[in-house]
Amino acid sequence: MMNRREFIGSAAALAGTSWLAAAQTPGPAPAPGTKPKLTFYGSTQQVSGSCHILETSKGLFIVDCGLFYADLPNHDDENRExxxxxxxxxxxxxxxxxxxxxxxxxxxxxxGFRGKIYTTDCSRDITEVMLLMSFGVAEGSGEVPLFSKEAIEKTLDQVEAVPYNAKLERHGLTFRFTDAGHMLGSAMVEIWVDGVKLLxxxxxxxxxxxxxxxxxQHYGADVVLVESTYGPVARDNISYEDFGKRVQKVIAGGGSVLLPAFAVHKTQALVYILHKLMADGIVDRKVPIYSDSATAHKVTGIYNRYRDYHDPEARKFGELFYRHRYQEPRPDESLKSHGEEPAIYISTSGMLDHATAPKHLYLMANDPKNAVFLVGYQSPSSVGAKVQSGEKKIEIPWEERGPDGFRREMRETEIKLxxxxxxxxxxxxxxxxxxxxxxGFKSIGEVCVVHGEAEKAKGLAEAISKMGIKAVAPTRDYTVTPSGDRVKPGPVPRLAAPKQPQALDPVDK
Ligand SMILES: [Zn+2]
Incomplete structure (x- = not known):
């Protein structure tokens, strides 16, 4: 991988006199009537740092502006430029x-960015929670935060919330947000500019x-960007009923259940599914459910506010979260409740590396009546991966937040649950x-496969090519100028199930 300086140099050279060269000296926008140019920057043959650059005759536009994760070399330098x-x-x-x-x-x-940020109202509200959380984590761990707290406020002031499914005209281009079904408020963005359509x-x-x-479902575009987190694999099998029966078996045996989960979406999905299983008589509705992450509490409140975005089944269900014995205690309160009665604990982090979930594990590990259900991806170096692989003696992190940031000690315990x-x-x-x-498209131009590790992105691009569609897994400096030529997609190849057990959710940390 190039270092930061090489990368900026190559991106500017690639862009010639275009907007990208503005990192050194501002250049002219493409002339009216010329086709727009996309340049790929983040999430190319890896999953993080989503940020796509669009140069048009109307100016320079950006889609997303995400963090590069720590598993990338030079991620700190990359994040600052x-x-x-x-x-x-x-x-x-x-x-x-x-x-x-x-x-x-x-x-x-x-x-220096002072333009508008277009997103849905729900994404704006969750963005506020996420940015404050990531600022707090950096501060607590003694890192130099990437930005000031004031900059978070200013960023939120830049947001113009847009509705789903409405074509809007701004800056000489037309765009529309439609539901992506990935988390509440998530969207696909269609942009019409300079005679072509990008999705x-x-x-x-x-x-x-x-x-x-x-x-x-969309039906036509000259360029389509798709993600490839899982790569070219078959669909998975889901049985929430089976999950419910396994949870109930633990409860009926007098044990408690730990569900380590990400605070955003996973926690809300679990609470809702558990309530549905209770309504269906599969899980005992007298069992308390504790969700003890402060971030999760905020996001659950947001999920509850934006009911119009829920799917028809959830809307019909009525109250999704605050029913039966669902509670949102502070971590110290939920930790104290162990031993009182069988309970379900939903706690962060999802890989048992930080926060309260490992403390629950520590308190529950010695009792074979208890169970931990791993509902998300466990990265190879995580505590969750050790638990998953069947290790019997494990060092569990115990964190306390003091005046000087986090204090962390490792406590060894035997895993009997x-x-x-x-x-x-x-x-x-x-x-x-x-x-x-x-x-499902009636006509399609080029597909660019992003947001996946190299093998997965390239594998998915290859599978898409088999449908007669031009498809690439762009590297960082790849550019696309849409030709305007489109084809009708051919038959869908049947993909195999992954050989290895598939990671469940590798990116939404
Ligand atoms: Zn995401």
Whole structure:
């Protein structure tokens, strides 16, 4: 991988006299009548740092502005620089509120971006929670935050919330947000400019996500961006009823259940599914459900406010979260409740590396009546992965927040509780679903496959090519100038199930 300076140099050289060169000296916009140019920057053959550059005769536009994750070399340097001049950006389109899509917006403000940020009202509200959380985590761990707290406020002031399904005209281009079914408020963005249409499908959800509507089917575009988190694999099998029966078995045996989960969407999906299972008589409705992450509490409140965006089934269900014995205690309160009665604990982090979930595990680990259900991806170095692989003696992190930031000690414990793996709570569509979605198009130009590790992105591009569609997995400096030529997609190839057990949700940290 290039270092930052090489990258900025190559991006500017690539762009010639275009807006990208503005990182050094501002250049002219493409002349009216010329086709727009897309340049790929973040989430190219890897998953994080989503940020796509669009040069048009109307100016420079950006889609998403996400964080590069720590698993990338030079991620800290990468996170602090842009290969374009933020002052020249006319407007930004934000697909959804995960930090790998919005985590650098305040830095963009600090570096001079003063344009509008278009996103849904729900994404704006969750973005506020996410940016404050990521600022707090950086501060607590003694890192130099990427941006100031004031910049978060300024960023939120830049947002113009837009409705789903309405064509809007701004800055000489037309755009429309439609539901991506990935988390509440998530969107695909269609942009019509300079005689062509581009479709950024963002992160696309599975078509069975609890609470969420299915991803919107589109029918035509000159360039389509699709994600490839899972790559070219078959759909997964889901049985919430089976999940419920396994939970109830633990409860009926006098044990408690731990569900380590990400605070955004996964927690809300679990609470809703558990309430549905209670309504169906599969899980005992007298069992308390504790959700003890402060971030999750805020996001659950937002999910509750935006009922219009829920899928028809959830709307029919009525109250999704605040029913039966659902409670939102502080972590110290929920930790104290162990031993009182069988309970269900939904707690962060999802990989048992931080926050309260490992403390629950520590308190529950010695009792074989208890169970931990791993509902999300466990990265190879995580505590969750050790638990999942069946290790019996594990060092569990115990964190306390003091005046000087986090204090962390490792506590060894023996794992006697039962360990269960659950699929069906992922937020990303598998390759087969993406192929079927593309097959729904009446005409399509080029497909660019982003937001996936190299092998997965290239594998999905290859599968798309088999449908007679031009498809690439762009590298960072790849550019596309839409030709305007389109084809009708051919038959969908049938993808195999992954050979290895599939990671469940590798990116939404
Ligand atoms: Zn996402």
């Amino acid at each position: 842009f290969p374009f001049d933020p002052k020249e950006v006319k407007a930004l389109f934000l697909t959804h509120a995960h930090v790998d899509h919005n985590g650098r917006l305040p830095l963009l403000y600090e570096k 950024y499908s963002g992160d696309m959800g599975p078509d069975h996500s609890p609470i969420l509507c299915k991803p919107t 039962s360990v269960e793996k659950v699929s069906g709570f992922s937020s990303h569509a598998r390759g087969q679903q993406i192929l079927e979605w593309l097959a």
